[in-house]
Amino acid sequence: MQYTIRPYDTIWMLAQVFNTTVESIMDLNPGINPTNLQIGHVISIAPGYRYYPTRPEGRPVELMPGGTMPREQRPSGPTPNGTMPGGTMPRDQRPSGPTSNGMTPNENINSYQNMPGGQMPYGIMRDGMDDDMFDDMDYMGFMDTYNYFRMLWSQHYFWTMYVIEAIIFDLPTLEAGIDRLLRNPVDFANAIMPYYGEQAAAELEELLTSHLTIAAEVVQAAKAGDNNAYNNAQNRWHENADQLAAFLGNLNPYWSEEDWNAMLYDHLDLLTTAVGDLLSENYIQAISIYDDIELQIYEMSDMFIEGLLAGYME
Numbered sequence: 001m002q003y004t005i006r007p008y009d010t011i012w013m014l015a016q017v018f019n020t021t022v023e024s025i026m027d028l029n030p031g032i033n034p035t036n037l038q039i040g041h042v043i044s045i046a047p048g049y050r051y052y053p054t055r056p057e058g059r060p061v062e063l064m065p066g067g068t069m070p071r072e073q074r075p076s077g078p079t080p081n082g083t084m085p086g087g088t089m090p091r092d093q094r095p096s097g098p099t100s101n102g103m104t105p106n107e108n109i110n111s112y113q114n115m116p117g118g119q120m121p122y123g124i125m126r127d128g129m130d131d132d133m134f135d136d137m138d139y140m141g142f143m144d145t146y147n148y149f150r151m152l153w154s155q156h157y158f159w160t161m162y163v164i165e166a167i168i169f170d171l172p173t174l175e176a177g178i179d180r181l182l183r184n185p186v187d188f189a190n191a192i193m194p195y196y197g198e199q200a201a202a203e204l205e206e207l208l209t210s211h212l213t214i215a216a217e218v219v220q221a222a223k224a225g226d227n228n229a230y231n232n233a234q235n236r237w238h239e240n241a242d243q244l245a246a247f248l249g250n251l252n253p254y255w256s257e258e259d260w261n262a263m264l265y266d267h268l269d270l271l272t273t274a275v276g277d278l279l280s281e282n283y284i285q286a287i288s289i290y291d292d293i294e295l296q297i298y299e300m301s302d303m304f305i306e307g308l309l310a311g312y313m314e
Contacts, residue, residue, distance in 0.1 A: 001147040005041045010034070019048035047148070146305055152191065153301035156184050157294055160215065160271070167219045168278050178216070185209045195308065200251055207244045214240055219275050237268055254307035263300050270296060 003014070011034040015022045026032065028044040159181040166174035185208035189201040214237045221230035241264035249257025270293045277286035 001045055001047060001151055002042050002143075003045045003147075004143065005037050005039055005043065007039055009037055011037070014045065018045050020046060021048075047151070142309065145309065149191065149305050149308070150298075150301050152184065152187055153297050153304070155187075157297040159184060160212065161274070161290065161293070163212075163216065164219050164271070164275060165278065167216065168223055168275070181212055182209060185212065192308075196251060203247060207240065207247060210240050211237070211244065215271065218272070222275055222279060234272075238265065241265060241268060248307075252307050254310040255303075259303065263296075263303065266296055267293070267300065 003018075011022050011025055011032075014020075015025060022034075025043070025045055026034070028046060032043060159177065163174065163177045163181050165171065166177050171177075185205045188208055189205035192204060193201040214233055217233040218230065218237060221227075221233055242261060245257045245260035245264055248255045248260050270289060274286055274289040274293065277283070277289060
């Protein structure tokens with residue numbers, strides 16, 4: 001993730017905050033001078049296991065006091081990733097309409113996967129958030145939250161595909177890959193706990209864990225050619241998507257159950273297509289689908305983060 005140096009930061013302190021090591025931060029930022037950190041300089045940090053971002057210091061309903069960074073103190077002009085506020089990817093330019101892969105990326109979309117750490121440009125982050133919301137939001141707290149949840153969604157995508165390949169190709173890393181993949185629901189649960197409490201966090205963990213374990217059953221049944229097991233797993237996989245969409249829709253009024261249901265069904269369809277291509281040894285098409293899955297994961301990530309933050313700003 002990307003982190004902007006603030007007053008009084010030290011490499012040792014950042015290592016403690018992000019549950020990592022001084023050596024890791026130094027390795028990720030060659031040339032950095034730990035005795036002369038420059039305020040406003042953007043560095044890369046790989047948070048360790050069980051790091052959770054602080055909640056933005058805005059005004060969550062009935063939970064947090066007001067009083068945050070005034071507008072005149074917030075960054076203006078080019079942001080660290082080189083884009084301008086209000087910039088590059090309006091909602092109406094985001095992917096829309098199906099293709100053979102289920103997605104139609106617009107040719108004018110700027111690829112933010114190429115930004116440092118996969119960070120989305122400021123203009124895209126701000127899309128959908130009005131000025132009042134930014135008035136009530138601590139900018140740096142927002143960036144911490146945004147980058148961390150985006151990392152969790154990216155890890156969900158990466159380790160899901162890793163385990164799918166390990167199952168199909170009988171890789172010796174399968175068991176370790178599954179263990180790492182199943183950490184993702186735990187990380188999500190702990191990250192939303194400050195917002196929604198332990199019960200909601202536990203329910204999200206259970207639903208996401210089921211989503212992943214049923215996905216493994218789908219792949220195993222497809223590989224074995226067991227149509228009955230495959231159809232049964234697919235049905236339960238989509239039922240789980242319905243449950244997850246309903247859970248999110250009830251949890252936050254800024255999350256639409258209908259939108260989440262459509263997004264999750266697209267996700268399942270893309271994963272199913274990728275599995276079929278891998279099993280039929282159509283590797284070029286499978287890699288093309290990987291791109292579609294990645295783009296769609298970022299769409300889910302954006303929808304999740306926008307709703308999460310909107311639910312706590314007035």
